[in-house]
Amino acid sequence: MADRGSKRCVTVDLQCEWGSCTHVSPRMEDFCSHMSEHLRLYQQQSREEAMECEDEFCCLWLSCGFFTTDSLDFIRHVYFHCYHTKLKQFGLQALQSQTDLNPCQLDIQTRNIIPELQDGFVCMWDQCESSYDNAEWYYRHVDTHGLSAEYEVSGKENRVLMCGWKDCDISCKSRWKLREHLRSHTQEKVISCPNCGGMFANNTKFYDHLRRQTSLEEHRFQCSHCSKRFATERLLRDHMRNHVNHYKCPLCDMTCPLPSSLRSHIRFRHSDERPFKCQHCDYSCKNLVDLRRHQDTHSKIPAYCCEYEDCTFTARSLSSIKAHHRKFHEGDSEPRYKCHVCEKCFTRGNNLTVHLRKKHQFKWPSGHPRFRYKEHDDGFLRLQLVRYESVELTEQLMKEREKQGALLDSTTTCLVLSPVGSSESDEGAYERTVGDRDCVILPE
Template structure:
């Protein structure tokens, strides 16, 4: 049964919050999620009857009037309801983020642009509980997370061995067991993707306070970033941040349709959507343009606007553009003097101002090619400030073994296998050489091209 979002279900979470409605010019403030969601549902019921200054030219689309959002649904009113109720949930997380920040006086508040503070992720069709024999569905994320949490609170202990008792996760296709109810409730968030705190400035959501604090520490001045990644040269404020970052350099997942390998399931899904699918479900209502995600559609809609969306903040500068990246590029080039060539060929030392120019140079002059399944070259910043071709990638032990087994099944000798794991130079001696080097203390192999 679908929950409309009007009333809460499951266990109530008593949290002292101030919830500010940002629908149009509304200034309503609530202290309880039940009251806040009920208030917002009134906006949804009267969204076509609001003041003229809150109207939007949406015609057949369902528009969200939340400040700094700009979302509109191309499909249904239910999609809009799910989206707006997520604003309610996001508002609570931002207040919790403000409280967390106030409890850490040594942390500097977020310095990022506030334009994304009310931009929320694309949502699934409905929030579906996959607990055994449940399958309740919800349109309000808050009630969904409360409902799933109630399963964790009511789960019964089962005997495991002579004296051990554990709580089994009842989620579909999950055989995880936890020793405490707290751990089970925390584990359930991995199924629901529930976040517990959000940055009050930029809107970013995090699964715990530690990750939120890391988000703030990453913005400290570079002279405080003493820990450097040996792979991409990025610097971090703490050793743990560096370790978390380096995990993203290890590929664990292989595309079932090509030789592309990815570090995360999300990057693999994105790869499949953009490289192996022709579906373009997001269509512009003003022209024939269509695309594969909502972000690209929003960028395209800016091209129909007669007014620039972003302006340069430098004093006495009148530059403006429709995209934020154009304004940032202008600022670096004009006001910071960042027009010197930064891309350098590692073979002949020739320099280029743009990465794609170096790519053309490497392919035509030196006959380089990228690994099978990978769509482009990647460049790494070195200590001298130049960006050079990245020649090293990391694959997990499990993935490396999987790739080798697939080659064996195809009857391809390992010494003759195509170089899908490392960059290779064009036809010539040594173009297929791969050297495997186990890195100390890590469950991955370091892949080096000859």
């Protein structure tokens, strides 16, 4: 299971979930060929029936609901279901081999929801640029570059394998390391949760996904920043890295821990583009998850049922069922939010937000959509006034302030020159605290 090549030889049951089809294939080649026939018949039927929305393609995979106006996007999406099905089989086999792990407890309704795919599967290896519609063939193709790369001399006696990907100068000491490194370029995942469908870069991350769902009594390691608890110290260290911001938005004051979170921030805060449109009404949104949640509201069949005994409440959206749980089953009237200035308590976070803005004139920097609240030892949630930033980002921000003629004093932001966290990767992180109510600094 550790090597991708060996996984291809493992016997799996690849079940088609297109419409009412129950076909099962033992090999990916057969499975993808079977799926090609579904695509051919689907496109033929669309032409013959002269469908009213013939320029729209709707995925018929069970519990998916994806649709697009781009035929190539549609083909890539459908073939990715084949690849996702294989990864879920790997996840099932991995779970069966770990008797100390409990199965995933998350919502099974997401098991066939696959991520938004890149515009095209294009190999960027030097002088290659082959393109594919099927993720399986794309990942296999890129892997052949790792298998056929030739060693180069580095130094007196060292021999290394150079990555030939565009703009990459990484070298690896072994062929296995190079093949693993190439996944960072292709964003390939190698295993998926058979219950919720989540995809992971290796088995360890999949096992972590399961361990995070153990009972709270087993979560002995607590984050000092956000109070979340974890089953192992390594999970806590991995989590703490996500609190350290490394990237600043070029359009506002927002800082983020990852390039992906920065891209997401720019898309949601600085772009008006809403490419995902509902086929039933005028609604449009910025990502596929929001669209699928909206589409639930058009369904005549309730998608969610209250799990509490003797409660017959049903809803067509996840937000509605969560609101019902808070109001009728979770003691929503108990105040849990407390103002750190005047100690006034509130039952909802948005009520405390209004209080802080109107009563105490608190504001957040441009780019931040809302306040964040942290749970304290007394059980109350108070305003989060701290964020962590890397040394490099701190130096960048200070240079920008110097260019703007800004002065760092007690009325703006102060730097606490002490490393955050205990792992080596955290030693470059510094803590920023707020000293002025007009400059509340929040985490991403």
